[in-house]
Amino acid sequence: MTGNADIPRVVCAVRDIAASADQIFELIADPAQQPRWDGNSNLGGAADGQRVRAVGEVFTMTTTSGNIRENHVVEFEEGRRIAWMPADAGSAPAGHLWRWELTPIDAWHTRAIHTYDWTALTDQNRLQRAMATTTVMLRASLDRLADLAEHQR
Incomplete structure (x- = not known):
């Protein structure tokens, strides 16, 4: 990765x-909803009934290219935080993580x-692809x- 030291890894x-x-949180924790809001436009779909409820769960997605991705949940706090590490089907996670953190401002914000x-x-x-994922x-x-x-609402 010579020459890429200045690229942020987070x-x-x-x-x-x-x-x-x-x-x-309901939109994030339900994998079937994720293709509706995915800004990377690489999620094709997910089966219903995979709503995440705990660390250690694995949910499966199909990418737009037809690959199966297993997402290993590594952080979870209902309504507040969820993070997963993607992996190819049957493999260990590759070492990258997607995290969502929600902090209520008031009842509706x-x-x-x-x-x-x-x-x-x-x-x-x-x-x-990791280097190309930007803010x-x-x-x-x-x-x-x-x-x-x-x-x-």
């Missing part, structure tokens, strides 16, 4: 959303922080999520 975006933390952390990623085949992409996910949550 990127995040923040947005205040006019919806409750619980309402937003929430600060959402979306983070992509690839500090532990060593798979050379994934480095190019702009994370912000796109936040904006799409906000649009969904704010219009569900």
